[in-house]
Amino acid sequence: MKWRKLCFVLPFVLSLFLISYVSALTPQDAMMEAFKTGNHSVVEPYLSPTMKAIFSEKLFTTTRNALIEKYGSIEGYRLTKEEKENRYEVYYYQINAERGNYTVSVTVKGGKVKGFHVSALPFAPTASGLLYPLLGAFLGFLVLWAYLRKFHGAELILGAVLLIPVLLLQPLVQGLPKFLNVTNLVFLILWTGLIAALFQEPLKYYLSRDKTLGKALYVGIGFGLAEGIYVAINASLLGGASWIALIERFLSVVFHASTTVFFAYSYRNGKGREALIAMILAHWAIDSLATYWHYNVSTLVLAITYALMLAIAAVILFKLLPAAKTENEEPAVKW
Known part of the structure; x- marks a missing residue:
């Protein structure tokens, strides 16, 4: 009987944990976690309507795979700079990868991700x-x-x-x-x-x-x-x-x-x-x-x-x- 209760309660608890984790993320954190893990659904609730139309899961995956092919798997990231202009907030992150580092930026406005850009890549032609x-x-x-x-x-x-x-x-x-x-x-x-x-x-x-x-x-x-x-x-x-x-x-x-x-x-x-x-x-x-x-x-x-x-x-x-x-x-x- 206890096992039956446990099997019922455990998925419910895990669901609450996941919901609370996602809701605790800031838009920029959600974007970076999605980029690190390859899970587009993490950031989807935080995308602005324009970004939802433009930055589809397929485009997200294609962009991420292209960078992984060039620099290797993503090992981590850290926030390096924040900028505020009018009502926009721009967060710059250094991505640490197997074969080198590069910078991405996340633009946020009104609690929604308005842009995601790859910038300041070192010139290393393939x-x-x-x-x-x-x-x-x-x-x-x-x-x-x-x-x-x-x-x-x-x-x-x-x-x-x-x-x-x-x-x-x-x-x-x-x-x-x-x-x-x-x-x-x-x-x-x-x-x-x-x-x-x-x-x-x-x-x-x-x-x-x-x-x-x-x-x-x-x-x-x-x-x-x-x-x-x-x-x-x-x-x-x-x-x-x-x-x-x-x-x-x-x-x-x-x-x-x-x-x-x-x-x-x-x-x-x-x-x-x-x-x-x-x-x-x-x-x-x-x-x-x-x-x-x-x-x-x-x-x-x-x-x-x-x-x-x-x-x-x-x-x-x-x-x-x-x-x-x-x-x-x-x-x-x-x-």
Whole structure:
């Protein structure tokens, strides 16, 4: 009889203990315990509505696994600094891992976790992080160059420089909904894709529309190469990249090159505005799918994204690459 009572009471007591333990945690402590143990449910009650929509268990696990792959299992953590700005509180923690230390920050407002960021990672590039994105980007460039047998360095540099304002301004506008506490995931995904399209395609259009097809092509190649280098640096810092990054960067260079040559061709035929709208819509679809994949990792979504990029680039380049190869080049570069 005593054993029966014990079997009934013990789970009840343990449940009360767990509930009291979780309720005793501060939001920042809950975030760090979840990160240390890999148990997303520890922090879930403390997440703000926006974070619940964005920082899903799948994204939490993917981020944690990437850091563990680079630095080894988490041995412990300690609070190193606290900051307060307006109604936000930011807590910085040093993570002690098997193969090195790194810093994460937890942003809290109104008793809820509003942000979680990995920061101040030591620069320790991994071979896979640098190799796969760079190899994919340069492979895209080499394939196009091998067909054209032409090289336009000025346009290549022009396209690469174009990435700078995109990197500086695009993330700020993409982050506006989160700043305004918008939590609808569908809206966030579509907004992120649309802003990427609206920042990149008009700039590429303006800088390639009045050039020869070959030179316009190199504006897109330069943009894609610069983007590949940027992705490679990021990947090397965040735990490396798989061979998938090679495919992605190859397709990215080819896609960007196809858009700029399409702009030049359409502009000279009086269809520049139509071409710009078409590429904005295409880019919006591609980046929205890619953003969705980051929230919900899916092989099918990734395959559809890459297939769409390849199909658009193939249709454009199949028609315009031969014309770009045989076209007479104008003597001066227009900046």
